[in-house]
Amino acid sequence: MAVLVTGGAGYIGSHTCVELLNVGHEVVVVDNFFNSKLESLKRVSDITGKTFKTYNVDLLNQEGLERVFSENTIESVIHFAGLKAVGESVSFPLWYYHNNLTGTFVLCELMKKYGVKKLVFSSSATVYGSTDQVPISEDAPIAAVNPYGKTKQIIEEILRDLYISDEGWSITLLRYFNPIGAHESGLIGEDPNGIPNNLMPYISQVAVGKLQSLNIFGSDYSTKDGTGVRDYIHVVDLAKGHLKALEKVQSLKGVNAYNLGTGKGYSVLEMVKAFEAASGKKVSYAFTDRRLGDAAICFADVSKAKNELGWVAAKGINEMCQDTWRWQKNNPDGYVKNHDNLIEHDFPVRTSAADFLVSN
Ligand code: NAD
Ligand code: UFG
Secondary structure (H helix, E strand, O other), X not given: OEEEEEOOOOHHHHHHHHHHHHOOOEEEEEEOOOOOOHHHHHHHHHHHOOOOEEEEOOOOOHHHHHHHHHHOOEEEEEEOOOOOOHHHHHHOHHHHHHHHHHHHHHHHHHHHHOOOOEEEEEEEHHHHOOOOOOOEOOOOOOOOOOHHHHHHHXXXXXXXXXXXXXXXXXXXXXXXXXXXXXXXXXXXXXXXXXXXXXXXXXXXXXXXXXXXXXEEEOOOOOOOOOOOEEOEEEHHHHHHHHHHHHHHHHHOOEEEEEEEOOOOOEEHHHHHHXXXXXXXXXXXXXXXXXXXXXXXXXXXXXXXXXXXXXXXXXXXXXXXXXXXXXXXXXXXXXXXXXXXXXXXXXXXXXXXXXXXXXXX
């Protein structure tokens, strides 16, 4: 019986595959490699000493995805696959809604057809919108403010309706706060395309000399030092949270949402200092205007995940920075290799939003 991991080649998916394989799960990965490379999965195999099936399949390709279900005995699904860049979602809303929602529809239809009713879904703290009411608990109002966040919010609602229609489903919605860090081996980590949007990859690319200087978006927030505060969580802790969520869906029916964060907030300036200490490198920065839509402060109430999943984040800010730095300095250009021989099925892989809009 296998765990199907959609988007398993991506940042969080690859770290979760390592944890799944380490505890003996059979893993099947589906990814269209739009935002990832096969090399990440080759390295998952190197880290764990295990092999697993990988399908180069787009979730929108129902026929391709059905082959995955028919060729494997899938018991549960962890659904990471999705587009995730906020700014891009504002520019290309139809693309985001189509990819994230239709991908989920196709997946759930096939799960239903094959009697697979255990699902762990990657949601996001973005569903809470730009609230400054912290700590944020799972029953805080849901009010996403951009198309990306709305895809998560809508999928959460769809999954709740799915359960209402059939109480055989068991679904866990994981609302991640700010995942950063990398596997301690330095072999897998975050590999953003182009100039990073998020703070940590930006800082680490300044430290390694790929970028000149960090723009700090806003210095006049009502926070400890005027810069934005977030709940950064080590990606390996996050990956382990998925194992707990998987246990939960085996034992309990229903739809349950959990925050995955540390419950602690760090400012941008604190992150810069922590990264400098971990790397021994200077991170140049300049203050600029606030970024539209950013909340001043955001951190999680993590008591529900602790009480119901038995999960707490173990790694602190120093480990997050050290592990990010190890990954960044060992892989200044991210994953450069590709491994076509790992592909089971070779469907066309989209390369840009424009491509998508033309060909679909
Ligand atoms: P990622 O982009 O590294 O991984 C997502 C993977 O899904 C990629 O490998 C991509 O190629 C694949 N994918 C996208 N659309 C697909 C499709 N139609 N068919 C098949 N594969 C497809 O992103 P990540 O950071 O690992 O995030 C994983 C999930 O967690 C996403 O759903 C994301 O929205 C969510 N999330 C991420 C963060 C974060 O800050 N990284 C925060 C909250 C939630
Ligand atoms: N920041 C900078 N400069 C940068 C990038 C970020 O100052 O170059 C600041 C932001 O203003 C914010 C903090 O660093 O105060 C963190 O910003 P990120 O872009 O790293 O993360 P966000 O909290 O804005 O959002 C991220 C993901 C969202 C997700 C959210 C919660 O991008 O998709 O975490 O999980 F929803």
